[in-house]
Every structure is written in C-alpha cells, then in structure tokens.
Amino acid sequence: MxxxxxxxxxxxFPVQQDGKTLIYLKDPLNFATPLGISPVGYFLLAHFDGRxxxxxxxxxxxxxxxxxxxxxxxxxxxxxxDQHYYLKSxxxxxxxQSVISEFRARPRRxxxxxxxxxxxxxxxxxxxxxxxxxxxxGPGLPSVSSGASMREAxxxxxxxxxxxxxxxxxxAWAYKPLAESPGADLYIILGTSHCGGQTPYILxxxxxxxxxxxxxxxxxxxxxxxxxxxEDCFTDEFLHxxxxxxxxxxxxxxxxxxKRAALTGKPEKxxxxxxxxxxxxxxxxxxxxxxxETQAVGDFLRALRQLAQQEARQVCFVAGxxxxxxxxxxxDEEPVxxxxxxxxxxxxxxxxxxxxxxxAPGFFHEIAKDEDKRKICGFSPLYSxxxxxxxxxxxxxxxxxxxTPETGSAVTFTSLIFKGADETEN
Numbered sequence: 001m002x003x004x005x006x007x008x009x010x011x012x013f014p015v016q017q018d019g020k021t022l023i024y025l026k027d028p029l030n031f032a033t034p035l036g037i038s039p040v041g042y043f044l045l046a047h048f049d050g051r052x053x054x055x056x057x058x059x060x061x062x063x064x065x066x067x068x069x070x071x072x073x074x075x076x077x078x079x080x081x082d083q084h085y086y087l088k089s090x091x092x093x094x095x096x097q098s099v100i101s102e103f104r105a106r107p108r109r110x111x112x113x114x115x116x117x118x119x120x121x122x123x124x125x126x127x128x129x130x131x132x133x134x135x136x137x138g139p140g141l142p143s144v145s146s147g148a149s150m151r152e153a154x155x156x157x158x159x160x161x162x163x164x165x166x167x168x169x170x171x172a173w174a175y176k177p178l179a180e181s182p183g184a185d186l187y188i189i190l191g192t193s194h195c196g197g198q199t200p201y202i203l204x205x206x207x208x209x210x211x212x213x214x215x216x217x218x219x220x221x222x223x224x225x226x227x228x229x230x231e232d233c234f235t236d237e238f239l240h241x242x243x244x245x246x247x248x249x250x251x252x253x254x255x256x257x258x259k260r261a262a263l264t265g266k267p268e269k270x271x272x273x274x275x276x277x278x279x280x281x282x283x284x285x286x287x288x289x290x291x292x293e294t295q296a297v298g299d300f301l302r303a304l305r306q307l308a309q310q311e312a313r314q315v316c317f318v319a320g321x322x323x324x325x326x327x328x329x330x331x332d333e334e335p336v337x338x339x340x341x342x343x344x345x346x347x348x349x350x351x352x353x354x355x356x357x358x359x360a361p362g363f364f365h366e367i368a369k370d371e372d373k374r375k376i377c378g379f380s381p382l383y384s385x386x387x388x389x390x391x392x393x394x395x396x397x398x399x400x401x402x403x404t405p406e407t408g409s410a411v412t413f414t415s416l417i418f419k420g421a422d423e424t425e426n
Contacts, residue, residue: 005078006050006088008032012042013329013407025086028195030112030242031096032085040065041077048078048087100238108214109206111251112242117163118251122211129255132168137400139172142179144263153181155392155420156317156385158355159252160413161192161245161378166402167413171252173398174415179256179263184316186218187253188274188308188388190381191245191320193236197279200291200380201300203233204240204275208247212254218272221307225274228303231296239277245320245381246275253318276304278380285368285379290360292387301387308388317418319385321378323348327409330375336410341401344374348399348412351376356394356416360386374412392418 011026015036022036025045037045043064047057054074061069078087085092103109119125133141144150159174160167178184193202203226205219226233240246250273261268284291291297308315324344327336334340347366354362363386367376376382398415 004050004053005048005081007045007048007081008086008088008092010086011329012045013409014039015406027086028242029239031092031099035084035086044074044077045081048081050088099241103238103241107206109204109208109240111209111211111247113244113247114211117165117244117248118211120211125211126255126258128164129168129171129252132164133172133176135169135172137398138169139176139397142176142259142263144180144260151177151181152419153184153314153316154178154417155315156319156389156418158319158321158382158385158414158416158418159249160322160400160415161248161320162322162402162411162413163244164248166411167400170398170400170413170415171248174417175252175256177397177417178253178316179259183257183260183269183314184271185313186221186272186274186311186315187249187318188304188315189246189249189276189318189320190384191243191249191275191277192322192377192381193239193243193277193279194245194377195239195243197236197239197277199231199233199235200279200281200294200297201229201233202236202239202277202279204237206240208250208273208275210251210254212251212258215250215254216272218274221272221274224307225300225303228307229296229300233300240275243277246277249318249320250275278384281380281383282372285364285372288368290364291380291383292360297384301384305388317385317388319378319381321381322411322413323351323376323378324374324410324412325377326374327404327407329404329407329409332409336403336408341403341410344410344412345399345401347374348414352396352399352414352416355382355386356396358386358389358392358394389418392420394418 012023014021015024023042025035054071058069081087082089082091085095114120119128132138154177157174160170203222205217205222207217208215257268281291292301326332351366354366367379394416396416401410401412403410
C-alpha cells in the first residue's frame with residue numbers, strides 16, 4: 001500500500017444517524033460501495049492527496065483535535081479505505097480493470113440499482129411504480145376508455161433521474177401520457193453522464209436487463225450512428241455500467257409497455273432503445289461557446305437527427321435529467337432557505353420555458369448568465385434534445401424540489417412532454 005494515500009474522485013456529504021453525524025462516501029463510478037465515516041476520519045481523508053504520509057499529518061491532526069494521531073489507527077483507516085476501493089492504489093487499478101473487462105465482455109447491461117433504488121420482485125416493483133401515480137402529488141393512474149381512440153404518442157419525454165423515493169410522482173407525470181398512447185417503436189434515451197467522459201456522447205450496444213424483462217438496444221441504429229462520427233463513442237462505454245440516468249428511464253419504459261397491455265387487453269408492444277450518455281457541456285458554457293459549434297457535438301447531433309428523421313418507425317426521445325443541485329452537498333456555502341428555494345424555482349421555470357419553446361440560445365443564456373450557479377446537471381442532454389426536435393410543442397406537466405435536511409441540500413426536477421405542432425390538446 002502507498003504510504004502517501006490518495007483518495008479517488010468521490011462524493012461526500014453529512015448524514016445524521018442515531019443522533020450522530022457521519023460523512024457518507026459515495027463513488028459515482030460505482031466501483032466502491034457506499035461507506036459512512038466519522039468527521040475525524042473525513043478530516044484525514046481530505047488530506048489524502050498523494051503528497052502526505054503519516055508523519056506529515058501528525059502535526060495538523062494534533063493541532064485540530066488536541067490529541068496525537070496513533071500510527072496503528074492511521075494505518076487501519078487507510079487499509080479500510082483501500083479495502084473498499086476509495087483510494088487510488090495498485091489494488092484499486094487491478095480491480096477497476098477487471099470490472100471494466102467483465103462489463104465489456106457481457107452481452108447485456110445488468111441493473112445496477114435494483115434492490116436499492118427499486119424492488120427486484122416484478123410484482124412488488126409494479127406495485128411500487130403504481131404507487132407513484134396515486135401519490136398525493138401524482139397524476140393518477142393511467143386509463144384508456146373502452147372503444148376510445150388513444151392519444152398520439154409524445155415526440156419526446158423529459159423525466160427526472162432522481163431516486164424514486166424522492167421523485168417517484170414526477171416520473172409518473174412524465175410517463176402517464178405515454179401509457180395512454182400506443183407508444184413508440186424506438187426510444188432514443190439521452191441521460192446525464194455523472195462521471196463525465198472523454199467524448200461528448202457515450203454509446204453502448206448492450207441491451208438492458210430489468211426485473212420486468214429484457215429491453216433490447218437497437219445495435220444496428222447504434223452502429224450507424226457511430227459510423228457517422230469521427231470520435232469513438234465507445235471509449236467510455238463502461239460508464240453505462242453504474243449510471244442511473246438511463247437505467248431508471250428504461251425501467252419505466254418497460255413498466256409502461258406492460259401497463260398499457262393490461263389496460264387495453266392487447267399484447268405488450270415491442271420496442272427498442274438507443275441509450276446515449278451525454279458528458280458535461282460546462283467548459284463550453286464557461287467559454288460562452290454554443291456546444292453545437294464544437295465539431296464533436298455538432299457532428300453527433302446532425303447524425304442522430306438525420307437517422308431519426310429517416311426512421312420509418314415511430315421514434316420518441318427521452319431525456320433522463322434533473323435540474324438544480326444546491327446546498328452544502330454540492331459545494332455551496334449559503335444555506336438553502338425557503339426564500340432561496342423560491343428563487344431557484346423561479347429560475348428553473350424560466351429555463352423550462354426556454355426548453356418548451358425549443359429556444360437553444362435562450363436555454364444556453366439562462367444557464368450561462370450566472371455561470372450555472374444552480375448546477376443544472378441536465379444541461380447537456382436537454383440542450384441536445386432541443387437540437388433534435390423540430391416543430392414540436394413542449395407541455396410542462398410537473399415541477400418538484402427534493403430538500404434533504406441532513407445535508408442542507410436540494411435537487412429540483414421537472415416533467416414535460418413534446419407533441420407535434422399539429423396535434424390538438426386532449
């Protein structure tokens with residue numbers, strides 16, 4: 001083990017447990033399992049930058065806590081972090097490569113959040129998802145009147161990717177119109193890549209396993225899309241392994257297909273997906289460069305738009321996104337007060353208005369005007385979606401804020417659908 005430990009890029013935020021404060025560690029790449037450590041342990045962890053050994057930390061530790069730093073306890077703490085893969089080390093690198101190799105070799109993408117974010121039992125899972133429709137803030141269960149014509153399938157859906165226990169009803173708002181329509185044949189899913197990526201867009205050919213059955217990825221469409229891009233969009237394919245922004249949408253799409261079949265008494269309509277993770281556009285926002293003016297982004301969007309327009313099948317775009325991330329958990333010093341959340345909502349709604357109007361310059365301005373103060377993690381998928389739609393109308397269905405007192409932080413999200421310009425309201 002390296003005598004100068006170096007922590008990996010992880011998330012850390014305080015939680016209250018049994019009246020005590022713990023610092024919760026989470027790995028965005030899902031190599032490490034979640035772990036709670038003491039504030040004292042976190043003080044040490046914050047100094048694990050690969051330049052400080054035990055002898056370097058003794059003085060700062062004693063100044064802070066007025067007690068010596070025991071060598072044995074220090075070694076034990078470092079070993080524990082390395083055991084859970086939170087440190088950059090030879091052990092972690094070997095483990096990382098084995099996990100990536102195993103993922104690349106698998107023909108299918110296994111569900112990463114089953115059993116935690118949602119139930120593994122199909123019956124229990126269906127009941128769990130049903131509950132979001134009938135929740136006090138939900139839209140009510142979908143229904144199809146006997147003999148009545150179904151509404152047109154949306155051209156695009158904007159749904160959250162927040163965990164279900166905080167945002168479940170918002171998913172229901174986004175997906176209810178789809179359940180009450182014939183559905184699409186191909187869903188092109190744009191999800192936030194929370195771990196970035198070397199390319200703006202990250203593809204996979206793998207189909208997605210869910211407790212409700214397999215959802216097939218359209219490998220031929222994906223191959224055609226890659227063939228028209230100069231960059232290798234499979235370079236960071238392994239980021240699909242643990243990313244929830246697409247997994248949650250795939251789960252809902254499969255559930256909705258089965259719900260529609262139960263409502264209509266018809267067989268479940270088959271469909272395929274094209275899963276696309278979108279990396280951060282933050283550097284372009286800082287430089288005030290419209291993302292489509294960069295070659296990699298512009299070429300990909302033109303290719304995807306052209307392929308979608310050439311499709312004989314019914315296509316629906318799905319964006320799995322959240323909006324603002326504010327508070328201590330996300331690096332803000334100012335407290336998240338009621339007045340602050342009202343300001344966040346007002347700013348979010350202006351952003352959603354620009355999205356609904358498919359106003360790319362206006363959408364970009366709303367984020368760039370304060371250098372993305374609210375940290376809109378759905379910026380890149382939503383901006384991409386605007387460039388993929390033409391003549392559709394956005395209909396805002398729901399807005400929500402999830403405040404977590406333990407971390408003094410909040411995440412906001414929204415639900416929209418886009419219809420064709422010639423479609424009338426139901």
